Amino acid sequence: GAVVSQHPSWVICKSGTSVKIECRSLDFQATTMFWYRQFPKQSLMLMATSNEGSKATYEQGVEKDKFLINHASLTLSTLTVTSAHPEDSSFYICSAREEREGPTDTQYFGPGTRLTVL
């Protein structure tokens, strides 16, 4: 159980184009999903929290107009990188929160999307 998928697994695009990444929880419903970014040899950096049916919450320093997040259903969140530039090239990973009683809420990660902007 607790499987999260991401699509695409990798994408190469030209500078100035937009790229959409999908994150799906396959066997559980996720009211909350998270989007992370990871640069080579660095840890995961949380970009935003995606809440089903409401606006995403962005971390400090993350441009909400550049990284558009939509969480239209309990199993799908999308991240759109608008007007991508080479500095946006990174490994984008989503996670979905499986809600449980008490302090045992757990996040399960998707396989990640490697974005390369030329």
Next chain:
Amino acid sequence: QKEVEQNSGPLSVPEGAIASLNCTYSDRGSQSFFWYRQYSGKSPELIMFIYSNGDKEDGRFTAQLNKASQYVSLLIRDSQPSDSATYLCAVNRGGGGNKLTFGTGTQLKVEL
């Protein structure tokens, strides 16, 4: 002071030995703690979580939590070459959102 600190390593252990990975955190109010394994080029994979003081065992893995000292550790018994990866410690500080704060990870190398 970083919120979650780990020694970056690499930590090298011989096959069959016990690998000990440590993590300290700064927020005393943190509620739950997670260990993830990340192979190069892949996304993190949950190994186990712990939220009560003491030890929690799952197969070859044992998580240890000491809230008074604000550290959490992961022991891997009978280490195998396939355990070679980066191990990420993550802390849920509670409150709204249930966000995780990650350490930078410890690279483990299990040598034949």
